[in-house]
Amino acid sequence: MTSLSDLPLRANLVGKQPYGAPQDPVPVSLNVNENTHPIPEAVVADIAESLARAVRGVNRYLDREFTELRSALAEYLGHGLSVDQLWAANGSNEVLQQILQAFGGPGRSLLSFTPTYSMYPLLASGTDTEWIPVPRPEDYALTPQLVVEALREHRPDIAILCGPNNPTGTPLDREVIEAAYGAFDGILIVDEAYQEFDAERESAVALLPGRHRLLVSRTMSKAFAFAGVRLGYLAADPAVVDALRLVRLPYHLSALTQAAATAAMRHSGEMLATVADIRDQRDRLAQALSDLGYDVHPSGANFLLVGGFSDPDGVFESLRARGILIRNLGIPGHLRITAGTEEETTAVIAAIAELTPAV
Known part of the structure; x- marks a missing residue:
């Protein structure tokens, strides 16, 4: 089978990997910063x-x-x-x-x-x-x-x-x-x-x-x-x-x-009606994870970067096994979590609370 190494790629593309994030049909998908609320x-x-x-x-x-x-x-x-x-x-x-x-x-x-x-x-x-x-x-x-x-x-x-x-x-x-x-x-x-x-x-x-x-x-x-x-x-x-x-x-x-x-x-008004709720869920998630001992970085977005995971790879896989997909970006000790609906936020808080405590 032909591979990239067999092709005459431009020199500055050799060894590069295409952009991508895990895509699994899980019940709670919070890994690519989507707005998980449906359109009216x-x-x-x-x-x-x-x-x-x-x-x-x-x-x-x-x-x-x-x-x-x-x-x-x-x-x-x-x-x-x-x-x-x-x-x-x-x-x-x-x-x-x-x-x-x-x-x-x-x-x-x-x-x-x-x-x-x-x-x-x-x-x-x-x-x-x-x-x-x-x-x-x-x-x-x-x-x-x-x-x-x-x-x-x-x-x-x-x-x-x-x-x-x-x-x-x-x-x-x-x-x-x-x-x-x-x-x-x-x-x-x-x-x-x-x-x-x-x-x-x-x-x-x-x-x-x-x-x-x-x-x-x-x-x-x-x-x-x-x-x-x-x-x-x-x-x-x-x-x-x-x-x-x-x-x-x-x-x-x-x-x-x-x-x-x-x-x-x-x-636009109706389309953006969920923004305030997403902010609320983001702040709720931040408070809950802070209370659990994690290091939550300030965010003006619809997601949080959370530090304090002694084994981020293990936590990522454990959550995935429970039907919750978040993002492991390779930042030492950190994972990124999108703020979803109230139900999704509740699920991710409960799942993390059951896993290994923060460092």
Whole structure:
């Protein structure tokens, strides 16, 4: 059987592994930070109706510029954004890939602060962009001084600040973004995949005026419970959107994706109604695990990074055997747990309480 080693891969892809997370049909799946709450039936009905209308026209090419969807996204984000400041693609991963295709590539570099989203180095490899990982401090929180020093030392072409950060949940303060933007001349991306779950901090979209190198990446996968639809989007200067047009594939966003996402945006209030409950379950989980002696890191997302496991591999497998899937990311002593429904949260708390106590 042929293997990767038998193929003439690009040198920077040799030895790499594709992105992936365990997918098991378990009763309680809390490993990939999905919104485990179902979409309201009335919203489902409207989306289905919109899809039916779209299907009747799929013999023709779609709106290449997806203007209606971009208008809905601009209205949702507010801050006076215009349609020409919005872009969208098949998940925020594709948005980030397009940014690297436009502004990265051979001889250019991408910097971020680790641990962070594991797709960043894979996207860098896929676009032949040098990956520069800078370690976060022990508490994972970025400071203006740390960020400025790293950017001035490495002078990357692109930098990504993930806030709230995946996998740590660490919130991202506004002064860090402002300091980062002024510290180098490259593209600064703020990845806000989990921003709706942070009730204390305003979106970096508010910082866009006067900052043409600032790009704010968002997704409908998390708070909107739309992970299976694959819709990510970007707010930025219109010139940035024009740059992404240079690298996007023709008609890259299907008519069905456009129809589903536009319909969901009409119901943004209903779609986001579960966010407050998810925050409550996150905080409940944090308190329960802290009471059990575990080290729970502060989180502005819909998940928790939890330390204090003497045998994280063993705990992961024990929970899996009980029908509960969480995430083992290889961070020593730590596991990541998504905040689910009240029933799911109760199940994971009870299961962990029965296992080996914290270190």
